[in-house]
Amino acid sequence: MSAPQSTIAIIYDYDQTLSPNYMQEEAIFPHFGINGGQFWQRCGELVQKHGFEHELGYMKALLDYLEPGRPSNAQLRELGAKLSFFPGIPEMFEQFKHGLLTSEHEAHGITLEHYIVSSGLKELILGSRIEPHVRKIFGCEYAEDADGRIAFPRRVISHTQKTQFLFRINKGMLDLSEDVNDHMPPELRPIPFQNMIYVGDGPTDVPCFTVMKQTGGRAIAVYNPEDKSRASFKKCYQLIAHADRVRHIAPADYRPGSHLRLLLEEMVVEIADDIVERRRSDLAAATVRAPKH
Numbered sequence: 339m340s341a342p343q344s345t346i347a348i349i350y351d352y353d354q355t356l357s358p359n360y361m362q363e364e365a366i367f368p369h370f371g372i373n374g375g376q377f378w379q380r381c382g383e384l385v386q387k388h389g390f391e392h393e394l395g396y397m398k399a400l401l402d403y404l405e406p407g408r409p410s411n412a413q414l415r416e417l418g419a420k421l422s423f424f425p426g427i428p429e430m431f432e433q434f435k436h437g438l439l440t441s442e443h444e445a446h447g448i449t450l451e452h453y454i455v456s457s458g459l460k461e462l463i464l465g466s467r468i469e470p471h472v473r474k475i476f477g478c479e480y481a482e483d484a485d486g487r488i489a490f491p492r493r494v495i496s497h498t499q500k501t502q503f504l505f506r507i508n509k510g511m512l513d514l515s516e517d518v519n520d521h522m523p524p525e526l527r528p529i530p531f532q533n534m535i536y537v538g539d540g541p542t543d544v545p546c547f548t549v550m551k552q553t554g555g556r557a558i559a560v561y562n563p564e565d566k567s568r569a570s571f572k573k574c575y576q577l578i579a580h581a582d583r584v585r586h587i588a589p590a591d592y593r594p595g596s597h598l599r600l601l602l603e604e605m606v607v608e609i610a611d612d613i614v615e616r617r618r619s620d621l622a623a624a625t626v627r628a629p630k631h
């Protein structure tokens with residue numbers, strides 16, 4: 339018995355992919371009066387002088403800065419309401435529910451789901467306007483102390499670890515207590531890599547772009563067209579021109595008719611058509627195999 343494999347997944351990085359800003363700068367620094375420049379400098383020191391991983395560096399720096407009034411996870415989630423996004427988000431999620439998939443696709447049970455895999459803070463995204471539209475958000479998390487204040491990293495997702503979550507989505511192991519390394523035959527995996535589209539913005543997404551490339555998935559690198567320094571565009575340009583990591587780059591504009599939106603829509607429809615085609619050939623093969631009287 340094989341899985342229907344009729345779900346299409348778009349998986350997004352968060353910072354610089356769905357939002358032009360870093361979530362800490364938008365939701366946390368203004369609320370707690372933290373100087374962003376000093377904060378990121380401290381993170382850099384932790385990484386360069388003290389050997390911290392990047393993500394652990396910012397999580398440690400944040401705890402230090404918030405002392406003695408560390409918030410709870412619930413307070414972090416409330417601050418997530420301040421997050422803002424590139425044009426077209428979150429409206430696109432709702433718009434995709436109407437008319438993107440044809441009635442034939444829907445008759446075959448094809449559905450579209452959205453996931454976020456971020457090295458930022460999961461609680462902030464959970465409190466944002468995006469949350470109702472996504473099936474699952476994976477991000478860094480803090481555990482709370484006996485007083486209910488964030489106290490220690492509970493989960494860290496570095497950019498190399500992000501690929502683990504592509505495999506979780508592939509195998510339907512969204513509960514983090516399940517061991518993603520357990521063997522599962524390809525035909526039983528709920529969302530094959532060919533049904534996935536990964537959207538990211540730069541070098542931290544390279545491991546995920548590579549997984550997509552090796553497994554038949556699709557990927558798009560996005561850049562901020564408002565970035566006058568062109569650093570954002572150059573990151574993408576390097577990925578496509580010299581590193582052969584992705585086939586498509588586009589400005590991070592998710593509104594109808596934009597280059598990115600056209601790419602996403604074309605990819606979703608192409609995957610849906612492939613699923614219908616696969617089902618037809620499976621059905622034809624099954625019909626041929628049926629015993630004769």
Ligand SMILES: [Mg+2]
Pocket residue numbers: 351352353354355538539540542
């Ligand atoms: Mg990013």
